[in-house]
Amino acid sequence: MKIDVIKKLKEHGLKVTPQRVTILNAINEYGHANIDEIYQKAKATHYSMSLATVYKNVTSLVELNLLKELSLNSFKSKYEIVKEPHSHLVCKKCGSVEDIELSQEIEQNAAALASIKDFEAQDIEVEIYGLCRECREQGRV
Amino acid sequence: MKIDVIKKLKEHGLKVTPQRVTILNAINEYGHANIDEIYQKAKATHYSMSLATVYKNVTSLVELNLLKELSLNSFKSKYEIVKEPHSHLVCKKCGSVEDIELSQEIEQNAAALASIKDFEAQDIEVEIYGLCRECREQGRV
DNA sequence: CTGAAATTGATAATCATTATCAAAAGAATA
DNA sequence: TATTCTTTTGATAATGATTATCAATTTCAG
Secondary structure, three states: OOHHHHHHHHHOOOOOOHHHHHHHHHHHHHOOEOHHHHHHHHHHHOOOOOHHHHHHHHHHHHHOOOEEEEOOOOOOOEEEEOOOOOEEEEEOOOOOEEEEOOOHHHHHHHHHHHHHOOOEEEEEEEEEEEEOHHHHHOOOO | OOHHHHHHHHHOOOOOOHHHHHHHHHHHHHOOEOHHHHHHHHHHHOOOOOHHHHHHHHHHHHHOOOEEEEOOOOOOOEEEEOOOOOEEEEEOOOOOEEEEOOOHHHHHHHHHHHHHOOOEEEEEEEEEEEEOHHHHHOOOO
8 A cells, every 4th residue: 555545544543454455445446436336346355344344444534535525416425535636527327427627727716716705615526417428328318 | 486486397297285385495495405404494384294295305306407406525415496507615514505606617617528528518516615604713623 | 572542343223215005185177 | 166187295114324332353552
């Protein structure tokens, strides 16, 4: 696992357990995954993995800002490894999530407008809902 | 209730029941409200209102595009009456939601980037998470 | 190596949402 | 206005998701 992840865990008094490593790897392979997907993939590597362990770890990793939660309309929340800011294309039909780069003007614009409202902006989330190519091609509506 | 709401309900074969009217009014008074809040306020006006009725109606009104669901990190989904496109300031501490106008450049930018990825954009959701004035003043962190 | 503290796994408890269905109500039509 | 058909409601059971509990195990600092 990356040095900085280990460092961050230890800084917060969290231990580097094989379960944590497995969970982070599982999410990384998916790109974006919900709890069940993480559980299934993690279980494949680490047979004894418990669903409760996945929940507990995902929660603490989100608090540590190593993971980001994507709360989606109509689908269970997905989680991704925190990277540079970006936005998401979310298919309303199949629930797939794809990253896109959105101009950083948006972040600036958003932060500026927030401060006018006397709101301390910390992070911005942009989701574009619609239909992915696969679902359109297969005539799913 | 507004003519166009009645019209839209009837167009889709939905009846104009007092429960529906009450639920829409409750959401309108709140601005943004989750299921329990809607239920409590609606129940105050319409004593026999059932929680199941709130769930069923909110779901169908979202499908009709009269309501919009806001899926929030750490809080239960909130619902708002569909109006002109806008963004939201979401307080991580208290969960309050405030509307802000975000430049329509963003929508254009987003739609353009989506189409490059061969994605049919339908609607965009922008949430800015942070701390509201009240929570900062009261030292909540 | 040892011991304190955190973590895990199993599962019970809780909370949220959906399904079911008989009774009631809306609305189109005569 | 009465009739009839269809939707809706309310109550609650069933399901599904998440959190809490706790004894046994593991990590890791010293």
